[in-house]
Amino acid sequence: KQEVTQIPAALSVPEGENLVLNCSFTDSAIYNLQWFRQDPGKGLTSLLLIQSSQREQTSGRLNASLDKSSGRSTLYIAASQPGDSATYLCAVGSPNNAGNMLTFGGGTRLMVKP
Amino acid sequence: DGGITQSPKYLFRKEGQNVTLSCEQNLNHDAMYWYRQDPGQGLRLIYYSQIVNDFQKGDIAEGYSVSREKKESFPLTVTSAQKNPTAFYLCASSGSLLLETQYFGPGTRLLVL
Numbered sequence: 001k002q003e004v005t006q007i008p009a010a011l012s013v014p015e016g017e018n019l020v021l022n023c024s025f026t027d028s029a030i031y032n033l034q035w036f037r038q039d040p041g042k043g044l045t046s047l048l049l050i051q052s053s054q055r056e057q058t059s060g061r062l063n064a065s066l067d068k069s070s071g072r073s074t075l076y077i078a079a080s081q082p083g084d085s086a087t088y089l090c091a092v093g094s095p096n097n098a099g100n101m102l103t104f105g106g107g108t109r110l111m112v113k114p
Numbered sequence: 115d116g117g118i119t120q121s122p123k124y125l126f127r128k129e130g131q132n133v134t135l136s137c138e139q140n141l142n143h144d145a146m147y148w149y150r151q152d153p154g155q156g157l158r159l160i161y162y163s164q165i166v167n168d169f170q171k172g173d174i175a176e177g178y179s180v181s182r183e184k185k186e187s188f189p190l191t192v193t194s195a196q197k198n199p200t201a202f203y204l205c206a207s208s209g210s211l212l213l214e215t216q217y218f219g220p221g222t223r224l225l226v227l
Contacts, residue, residue, distance in 0.1 A: 101162060
């Protein structure tokens with residue numbers, strides 16, 4: 001069964017720093033990997049989707065990489081801003097899940113201080 | 115505006131009561147999903163549906179039921195058999211089962227009185 005882990009669970013940085021969030025998964029046979037953002041008490045917003053054939057995806061200040069062989073993905077946030085404060089969730093789509101659904105990590109709670 | 119709506123935002127359940135959470139989408143998506151989120155944790159899949167009149171159990175389906183009579187709607191019933199229903203419930207949809215981004219609704223927070 002696929003398991004997804006996110007480290008660290010919480011992170012606090014000063015505004016302007018570049019930072020990296022980590023996601024690891026146990027089964028490399030995946031279809032894709034997604035990074036989501038969740039604000040407190042809200043739903044999820046998709047940030048980046050990486051298909052299994054891709055190595056990275058970029059959107060603005062965000063860059064996500066995927067290394068299937070090592071079971072890892074990173075989300076790089078450049079020049080962090082207070083508005084980036086949220087919980088970031090990694091989710092893996094793999095054929096070994098019941099019905100080929102997404103398996104979510106526990107999230108990294110990010111606080112960017114002004 | 116296209117999107118996913120969930121209602122109510124907050125729902126209170128009495129002991130032994132069944133309650134139904136609404137999820138509607140106007141994105142013309144075939145696939146819909148229900149997730150449960152407990153404090154400080156990731157999402158766990160309850161049920162999913164690939165097409166109208168078809169649905170499958172996820173990882174934690176016990177104590178829940180769903181229906182998919184219309185493409186736009188995928189209501190979730192939390193039955194009295196679910197002994198620990200307090201959680202944040204999220205509905206999502208996607209154009210296909212696997213390869214496309216899932217779009218999420220705003221969520222319903224269920225509390226037990």
